[in-house]
Amino acid sequence: MKTADDLFKEFKILSVSEFFKKNADMLGYTGKIRSMTVLVHEMITNALDACEEAGILPEIRVEIDQRGEFHYEISVEDNATGIPLKFITNVFGKMLAGSKAHRNMQSRGQQGIGVSGAVMYSQVTTGQPATIVSSTGEDMWRVKMNLDLQKNTGKIIEKNKIKDNDGWRGTKIIIEAKDVTYNKSRYSPHNYLRMSSIANPHARIEFIEPDGTKIVFPRSSKEMPKPPKIMKLHPKGMSTDDILVMARNCRARKLGSFLRSGLTRVSRKKAEEIEQVSGVSLDKDVGKLTWDEAERIVKAFKIIDFMAPSSEGLIPIGEKNIIKGISLVNPEFSVAITRSPRTYKGGIPFIIEVGLAYGGKNGPGIDIIRYANRSPLVFDQGGCAINEAVKSIDWRRYGVNVESTPLTLFVNVTSTHIPYTSAGKQALAME
Amino acid sequence: MKTADDLFKEFKILSVSEFFKKNADMLGYTGKIRSMTVLVHEMITNALDACEEAGILPEIRVEIDQRGEFHYEISVEDNATGIPLKFITNVFGKMLAGSKAHRNMQSRGQQGIGVSGAVMYSQVTTGQPATIVSSTGEDMWRVKMNLDLQKNTGKIIEKNKIKDNDGWRGTKIIIEAKDVTYNKSRYSPHNYLRMSSIANPHARIEFIEPDGTKIVFPRSSKEMPKPPKIMKLHPKGMSTDDILVMARNCRARKLGSFLRSGLTRVSRKKAEEIEQVSGVSLDKDVGKLTWDEAERIVKAFKIIDFMAPSSEGLIPIGEKNIIKGISLVNPEFSVAITRSPRTYKGGIPFIIEVGLAYGGKNGPGIDIIRYANRSPLVFDQGGCAINEAVKSIDWRRYGVNVESTPLTLFVNVTSTHIPYTSAGKQALAME
Incomplete structure (x- = not known):
């Protein structure tokens, strides 16, 4: 032994x-x-x-x-x-x-x-x-x-x-x-x-x-995309640990100014609501915030309504550009849509864009081309949420035969947080 | 800008x-x-x-x-x-x-x-x-x-x-x-x-x-499994980089003694064969081995036949113990086999064990219980090589109806290297 x-x-x-x-x-x-x-x-x-x-x-x-x-x-x-x-x-x-x-x-x-x-x-x-x-x-x-x-x-x-x-x-x-x-x-x-x-x-x-x-x-558009912006975090996306790590590293002295300056969508009025629901004073020295207090604040975040996070820092490709992009397959007809921003778990903004091109490509059936923040996803098609979403559509209702209609489907997910299934995988998690 | x-x-x-x-x-x-x-x-x-x-x-x-x-x-x-x-x-x-x-x-x-x-x-x-x-x-x-x-x-x-x-x-x-x-x-x-x-x-x-x-x-066996042993690496499992990292950290002075003491299945005769095929002298100062020389040695490893790696450091559960284990489902009949060791890529030994129990469990159909080095794999059943192997069997040939026959199938993979599909995943890679 x-x-x-x-x-x-x-x-x-x-x-x-x-x-x-x-x-x-x-x-x-x-x-x-x-x-x-x-x-x-x-x-x-x-x-x-x-x-x-x-x-x-x-x-x-x-x-x-x-x-x-x-x-x-x-x-x-x-x-x-x-x-x-x-x-x-x-x-x-x-x-x-x-x-x-x-x-x-x-x-x-x-x-x-x-x-x-x-x-x-x-x-x-x-x-x-x-x-x-x-x-x-x-x-x-x-x-x-x-x-x-x-x-x-x-x-x-x-x-x-x-x-x-x-x-x-x-x-x-x-x-x-x-x-x-x-x-x-x-x-x-x-x-x-x-x-x-x-x-x-x-x-x-x-x-x-x-x-x-x-x-x-070639460059098909001379329009420079807006540079990406650092976005403040939204209350709905915060964990207790996140709050404490931020509180330790922020410049604000009091909880009230910390909440208003460190997070997005926290107005003076919302800060007061947070104080009321959590019972933690806005005058609290933010450096001395305890786990228990931070936890009460996060619980308040879950209860209180906040405006959805801004998506202004997100840069979609844009409908015009998608149509320019998919013109590479020489389609007979193409269309694209940039959906309105939505939020995931209430705190993480994302934008979905879809382009659809009919004809022009080699071979029949639907080709799905997937992107996350404009970066192509080439591998791990099975198990990817984008693929599953496409599969879940009842294409017959639209007169599309999945096996024979010559379609190219372009999907781009834009977000500050891309939910890859794991490092090295080119598949998005399903939730 | x-x-x-x-x-x-x-x-x-x-x-x-x-x-x-x-x-x-x-x-x-x-x-x-x-x-x-x-x-x-x-x-x-x-x-x-x-x-x-x-x-x-x-x-x-x-x-x-x-x-x-x-x-x-x-x-x-x-x-x-x-x-x-x-x-x-x-x-x-x-x-x-x-x-x-x-x-x-x-x-x-x-x-x-x-x-x-x-x-x-x-x-x-x-x-x-x-x-x-x-x-x-x-x-x-x-x-x-x-x-x-x-x-x-x-x-x-x-x-x-x-x-x-x-x-x-x-x-x-x-x-x-x-x-x-x-x-x-x-x-x-x-x-x-x-x-x-x-x-x-x-x-x-x-x-x-x-x-x-x-x-x-409860403990159903008082037999202590052999403690696991550190095994020397087998030539077939080595990369050029592995050789150089080992060469830099070994005690041997010359290539010949390095190969014989650092790796398994390299006899004096095999070392001479390596010298002949690679053109790198066994008298070479191992601390001065170059990338090119190490690469030639690895190429020689691929050409030369070596005895399969020893599996004596691997500890299977054993047939008796598997039957004791699956007796927990109260089967009417059970059987187990510990297969002979095999090698993966010629250099990594592994042992597959399978237990089969008929009846006694809740509900019809095949239950697969998967293990890697005795550790249960509970999640990620889809995409796991064990599952795929079970699915690939033509069960009807054995009179088994996959939907209704009450079978419990126990599979354990034992190896020094378990090919998880990725960290955190409880699925083995398919190759």
Whole structure:
């Protein structure tokens, strides 16, 4: 029989990078085609979000080069703000680091794992560093970097300052990967980029395939989408723990001003109603709020009516743009609708958009193309709430034969919170 | 338009605990019943693994007390080695810490997240600390601890040394949780514990339900399962990156001794074959192994025949014990088989066990009860490879009507590597 001392000799702490290296499938790295598309997805997502936050019309260039059997080099270049040298290793080498995860804002990527995960996949399959070229307009650097997986950090192994940026601003990332393959199936980067282009008509995407073919998905709209806005949280979406974490980190001194400044839709009158229902004084020092008090406040939130959260920070694609986007399938007829914002659990705003195109495509039956915050969902079609919603419709009532009518159905879900069924899954949860 | 400096002001790094707080669904915390069962599952898993590693016949006591609406206290007590004071916060408060994740060994829990995840769920739903009472036989402590989620550490907020341990050795953890509920459905802790007992006939499990009912799942076998063994990795299961990480951390100086001592099934003769096929000298200083050389070695592993990995470290339940276990459904007839070990991808050994019981249960049709390393799989039945395997059988050939024949089918998969479809999912991947 062993003692505690015997057993705890073996005690060890994994870093988050080591965890995701062991569980790369949780990031979507399963199978050669999916892994390739996930790499492109993570790099493009980063590029498009960077442009959108900075208010820049995206010019993206993706190039995939074959290096050997199941061995490719992939590069993605954008024209966003560029990344200051001191942040490069954090952006591309530290998991759970980023500017997105902790803010209530619509973005394509959300977890702060994506592009670091791509660099990790590259490193563990090829042993090669990633190359990052970035110009902020002032400084331009070319950096080779490795990951220190045990420490969850990036390490620069070579850096060169480039004196003449030639007027270029943006970021280019170049990685190598093995255990990936390239083809033209619906699960391929080709289709992924085509779908990205449909949902992002303001982006110009240039794609060089491994055989040298150059495909341009042109910009079909010059209208810059509004940049996403950080939104205050809505009372109906708050938990007791959320309130306490916010209270600890806010600038307000008293509960009343904390509620009014920290949350949306809390007027002076609503604050008084909260005081009345919860029995917690608005003069309470917010730094001394107890669990019990916060819990009473959350209970009051559930009872009191608030205006629905504003959806002004949400950026739908828009009906005109969807029709432009689905014109890529050359339909005989198309129509699109951007539904009014709704709220989930009373506190999380979302917008559903649907486009419908008749004819023009290959093969009969309904094709569903799914998006979350304009990011294509290519995998995990079964089990996705969008799919289930489409299946639940009695199409015969509309004279549509699911097997033979040539329809393309475009669905985009826009929200500050996308309910993926789990990390790495491209399916939305059903509730 | 924004500049890089504007955007990177917001850059922040999340801890792994904050990540899983935001993504608690990835740990299985979705819905009131499932969350309750997951809490019990994590605590029991920890307790059974602790007993098994120490070679102790488990005596487990689970108690669930109702404290309010959707508010419960849950405690699990074991008779394992106890935990030295300095490790308590790491075991129960630091995610990705543990003695399991980095070793090639069969265990119920694998990620080093489980029980810290339970403490996290408790804290974010109730604001209450967890209480840990642990006696190593020498020292006994009663500790109250909180999690510092930003730092991913546990913090002791109160500790009392208990002078007289009264001969007791073991660990008891007590947590409170909200947003959970208790019932007797097949997804409940009651059924979970019943299923645990079936697969762990050497364990005695006592369960006090919220209404005070005491249920004892008795020990039906006094035979202690062999303790799990750390197994050396098999060449067929190695990646280039694995080789290099091992090479960097091993004691051997030359490649030849590294291969023979670090891996299983590599004899002196096989090592020479590896040298010949890969062209890498066995005299190579293993600390200087390059990516290219490691890659050639892995290619050689794929070409060369090796004996299948030993399964001696795997502990199946055993046919006798399965029959004892399924006797709980009072069948008219039962039969069980422990299949011979097989290997997955040539390098990962696994054992499948199946028990079949006819009659005795409630209701007609086939009930499938699924296990991975003796741990019940209660949720996510759809999409689980075990289920799909059962469905793929042409039962009519055996005179079984899937809808009406009263069958209970018990399936346990034993391996050093359980291919869960993703963290928090109780489904095995199909390949």
